[in-house]
Each structure stands twice: as structure tokens, then as C-alpha cells.
Amino acid sequence: MIELINVTKKFENKNTIVFPNKIIINSGEMVAVIGKSGIGKTTLLNIIGLLDRKESGSYFLNKQDTKLLTEKEVSTLRNKSIGFVFQDFKLIDDLTPKQNILLPRRIGKMKSDGDFEKLIEIFQLRSLLDNSISELSGGQKQRVAFARAMIMSPSIILADEPTGSLDSNNALIMLDYLKQLNKMGTTIITVTHDKDIALQHNKIIQLGD
Numbered sequence: 730m731i732e733l734i735n736v737t738k739k740f741e742n743k744n745t746i747v748f749p750n751k752i753i754i755n756s757g758e759m760v761a762v763i764g765k766s767g768i769g770k771t772t773l774l775n776i777i778g779l780l781d782r783k784e785s786g787s788y789f790l791n792k793q794d795t796k797l798l799t800e801k802e803v804s805t806l807r808n809k810s811i812g813f814v815f816q817d818f819k820l821i822d823d824l825t826p827k828q829n830i831l832l833p834r835r836i837g838k839m840k841s842d843g844d845f846e847k848l849i850e851i852f853q854l855r856s857l858l859d860n861s862i863s864e865l866s867g868g869q870k871q872r873v874a875f876a877r878a879m880i881m882s883p884s885i886i887l888a889d890e891p892t893g894s895l896d897s898n899n900a901l902i903m904l905d906y907l908k909q910l911n912k913m914g915t916t917i918i919t920v921t922h923d924k925d926i927a928l929q930h931n932k933i934i935q936l937g938d
């Protein structure tokens with residue numbers, strides 16, 4: 730369970746974002762975060778994903794006050810429990826798609842490849858595994874990013890505009906992947922500009938008016 734109480738984020742240049750007083754996301758929910766450009770959607774994902782810990786207010790993750798976690802605890806939690814799909818994918822160009830997908834397992838010093846085979850089937854990546862990242866289309870990069878986000882079987886997936894660079898057909902396929910994951914119990918939090926995509930989630934969090 731994710732619980733944010735009176736959270737605000739002040740950037741060094743004094744930009745301040747005030748989030749709703751209470752944001753509660755239960756385990757197993759599939760939630761869309763919407764709101765106009767610049768309102769703070771990505772910032773919210775960064776806070777929930779513990780990438781940004783300099784917010785004020787309280788953030789409880791599974792009843793644990795995240796302010797009390799050490800940096801080491803945070804990086805273990807992030808690697809094991811939270812999968813990110815970033816707006817710009819953040820794939821590593823010097824690694825192949827296969828190496829990118831397996832990177833969290835290597836960082837976590839895991840000997841097995843986990844669900845690698847299953848994920849490359851789901852995301853139809855077999856023929857691309859040893860290509861260069863720069864040769865991939867936006868949609869292909871997005872599928873690699875998803876497989877990497879899921880390789881640790883995280884309990885939470887945070888996806889920033891996961892359908893942003895896809896045509897409408899592939900956007901629906903991506904949404905289906907998210908729904909399948911959610912059916913298996915994964916909490917999904919999707920930032921999206923697309924009202925139709927948002928309406929396919931169980932809950933919508935609107936930032937701003």
C-alpha cells in the first residue's frame with residue numbers, strides 16, 4: 730500500500746509542487762495519474778519509486794515510513810519491488826536488449842535469469858535480443874523497457890506515458906500487458922495524457938483541476 734500525506738516537492742530553483750493532501754493506492758490496484766503538462770505527474774512517480782526522496786510530508790510504503798529507510802534499504806527495495814518504465818526508456822545504449830533486460834538481476838547479484846524466457850515471449854523480443862539499442866524503434870525500446878521493469882517480478886510497476894510513442898494498435902497491446910500484470914497482483918501506476926487509456930484503469934488520480 731502506498732500512502733502519501735501532505736506531500737510537497739520543492740526544487741532547488743524554488744518550483745514547488747503541492748500534491749493532493751492524501752494519495753492512497755492499495756496493493757493490486759491499477760491506477761492512472763492524469764493532469765496537465767508540468768503539474769507534477771513524473772515527479773509523483775519519482776517520489777513513489779523512491780528515486781526522489783527530498784519531498785516534504787509523509788510517504789508510507791507498506792506501512793513503513795520511507796523517511797526512516799537507509800540508502801541501502803532504499804536501493805534494495807527499489808531494485809526488488811519497483812519496476813520503472815521511463816518516458817525516455819533509459820535503456821543503456823552500450824548494452825544489448827538482452828543485457829539491458831537482465832541488468833537488474835545482475836545488480837541484485839542473482840544467479841538465475843528469473844522470468845527472462847517468459848518475458849521475451851510476452852513482449853516478442855526474441856529476434857531483437859542481440860541487436861544494438863540504437864537500431865530499435867520506439868515501440869521496440871518500450872517493450873525492452875517493460876521486460877526490464879518486470880524482470881525482478883516487482884510488486885509495483887511505475888510507467889510514465891507507456892503508450893506515448895506507440896500507435897493506437899500497439900498502445901492497446903501495451904495496455905493489455907499492463908492489465909495481465911495487474912491480474913497477477915502487480916500494482917500498476919500509469920502516467921498518461923490519454924483519457925481513453927486512463928479510463929481503462931480501476932482508479933484515476935487527477936492532479937490539478
Ligand SMILES: Nc1ncnc2c1ncn2[C@@H]1O[C@H](COP(=O)(O)OP(=O)(O)OP(=O)(O)O)[C@@H](O)[C@H]1O
Pocket residue numbers: 740741742744746764765766767768769770771772773
Ligand atoms: N529538476 C527539476 N528542477 C526544477 N524544476 C523541475 C525539475 N523537475 C521538474 N520540475 C518542474 O516541476 C514541475 C512538474 O514537472 P513534471 O515533469 O513532474 O510534470 P509532468 O506533469 O510529468 O509534465 P509532463 O506531462 O509534461 O511530462 C514542472 O513545472 C517542472 O518544470
